[in-house]
Amino acid sequence: MGKPAILTVDDDPGVSRAVARDLRRRYGEEYRILRAASAAEGLEVLRELKLRGGRVAVMLADYRMPQMNGIEFLEQAMDVFPQARRALLTAYADTDAAISAINVVDVDHYLLKPWDPPEEKLYPVIDALIEAWQEAGDREVEDIRVVGHRWSVPSFKIRDFLARNLVPYRWFGADEPEGLRLLEAAGRGPESVPLVVTADGAALAQPTTAEVAEAVGLSTAPGRDFYDLVIIGGGPAGLGAAVYGASEGLRTVLVEKRAIGGQAGQSSRIENYLGFPDGVSGAQLTERARRQAGKFEAELLTTKDVVSLAARGPAKVITFADGSEISAHAVLLATGVAYRPLEAAGVAELTGRGVYYGSASTEGPACRDTDVYIVGGANSAGQAALFFAQYARTVTLVVRGASLESSMSYYLIQQLAAIDNIHVRTRTQVVGAHGDEHLAEITLNDDKTGTTTTVPCGSMFVFIGAEPRTDWLGDIVARDDRGFVFTGPDLLTDGKRPRGWDRDRDPFYLESSVPGIFAAGDVRAGSVKRVASAVGEGAMAVTLVHRYLEAP
Structure with missing residues (x-):
């Protein structure tokens, strides 16, 4: 050639x-x-x-x-x-x-x-x-084709999974000529959507994300049974730890349930991350970190749902939803946080059909010339507003607080104010979502006036609160009443070490109540919720893992 x-x-x-x-x-x-x-x-x-x-x-x-x-x-x-x-x-x-x-x-x-x-x-x-x-790789982009319905929740989940994992694909509506031809060629009817057709012609009807991941070449199975370090969670903290752990010679595997990059990977633009004066998208940052971790031979597994963690002697044992297990000398919890569900009538029924959690950037073009509402007042909501303003007729930020200043960075507030089709409604809450096949309207309650209004809404993106969702840990490590993991000095009460602690030393700064189990990033109690601090904690955790391995 x-x-x-x-x-x-x-x-x-x-x-x-x-x-x-x-x-x-x-x-x-x-x-x-x-x-x-x-x-x-x-x-x-x-x-x-x-x-x-x-x-x-x-x-x-x-x-x-x-x-x-x-x-x-x-x-x-x-x-x-x-x-x-x-x-x-x-x-x-x-x-x-x-x-x-x-x-x-x-x-x-x-x-x-x-x-x-x-x-x-x-x-x-x-x-x-x-x-x-x-x-x-010296090859063309694999021609992954997805056939589905615009307002189908399973179809959205497949598209969102592929997009968040940076897998290029082409989308066809099940009622479009090409979509119908693909269904016919696969011997399937409209009831079989979503249909995923791989580059080699294999047709997957109503597949799970794990089946899609395997079909498109994402790594879904560990290469060994025992590691030096298992990282649970693929956001900035996990990726930072994977790069540093593998580059320093630790046999390292990162396990992610949904998509490498976490919430940061969904961000349309990160402007305050050190070293990127012109900003960087979450997808770009994730892609670079993923390639960097792969360069040092860290394993990155997707669609692996961890359901339990146990200490068996010196080994830490991770159990997956399918019953399989891997073990390690040390474990890093880097599972981040999830957006809290919006408790309002109709929201649960319309989730995935016009109501989305996070930016769901795949929906950008579909929002063209519609009215978009974004619920939340932190940086992630502001970045999403800037992104969707490129497509939507109007973008309205619905903020429960009295202003953005207490929750959003100043530079973002200035950028939002400079864009004509972005509006901000403070002291306002969404109390209802309405629509048959998909979201059509939402009901807003204005706390300033006490009035309730129903307005047209093409799509609504929710960015409220943060939940660690660490219930799967059970009682193995100490957590606060919201589920965030206590580490280091927070475990000491009046100078006393936590109950059951069996080492002749205090817990390391990022170490949990179980020696050899560490936490970094947003899942850690008291952490600073920023991409840079998460990456830094991931790197710091690897240093502490080395200290643990040298003198447990």
Whole structure:
């Protein structure tokens, strides 16, 4: 098949020659360095490569080009080589457009011109793009097709599961011509939806998420019976621990029930995370962390539901819902929190049919020209409002408190205030949700005036409160009355160690009431509910695991 290609597209001959020269000097032995003088020429080059069975690893496009700018070119180029990594060449004045492209068009990076010295400003970016392309595999995006009903709860769960696990798929309504053809080809009727058709032609009717995960190549079974460290939960704390644990030589497995990334992985944009001055989406951060953990050979398991944890001598034993078990020297609880259910008439019946918990970014395009309501006043709700405002006619934040200032970061409040179709209703609660096949209206109670009104609503996204949902732990570790896990100094009462503690030392800072069982991130009592602090605690937990293994 020959060398894979790195394509640059720039209408400025001087810039085009310079970038090609620098790329050829570093990558010329292993990659073909191709140039195009316009977006149209670049697309022609890509189509010719496609016909000849060629491969493209990286595409660089200048933002300011006549007829078709770099963002528009990369958007069309994705249809030809969807696995190629994408970056914009841009001047400082156009960085806002570049940032928008990263968040909207799935551009991976942008490079400021000039990039001298290339050893510092060009090559590290290209190295990362090539590594990402190699990690994804030299293959086309698998053609996963899902047939279902727009307002079907099982159909939504499959789409949401695939999206949150970053598995590309194509959606077809069961009443659309292509959807009907797929059902007929699979020998199924409309009652069989959701139907998932894999790249090799296997058809799964009404599959579980575990069956879908196995079919699309996600890891669902542990590779061994015993580990140094088992991490339960795949959010920022769990991923941070997986990277540090595996990189430091611990046999590490991360177990996640739903999707790697946790609640942070659903965030449309995180702007206050250190090292990302232009912001990063939860999906991008999750993808990078997942690849990083895989690089160090940490195992990442999805759709594994942990139902119990026990200490059997020095070993910690984890039992899954299917009855299987794995054991480890140490366990890290990083299960985070879940959004609290909204207690209002009709909400439970319409969940998955217009009512959603979390951002459910798969619903963005479907919200076009509708009225969207977001319940909650914390950062996650604000980020969701910014995301859905791109699609919806109006977005209304329904906030129980008197203002946003007590629960939301200042920068988010400022951004919300600057967008015309975003509105905020304070001291207001949702008291009802109405609709037959799907959500159509909600009833709001205004605590300021005591009045109740019913308004049209296309979709409602709920971000209220946080519950650790640690009931499955039983009495093995000490928890507070809300279920958060006590660790370290919080376990000491008047200087006395917790009951049953059998070590000649106090519990380590992130250690629970059982030696060798640790907690990090939002599930830990007293933790700071931020992505950065969760990652930090995950890293710190690995250091404490080492101390535990050296002197239990």
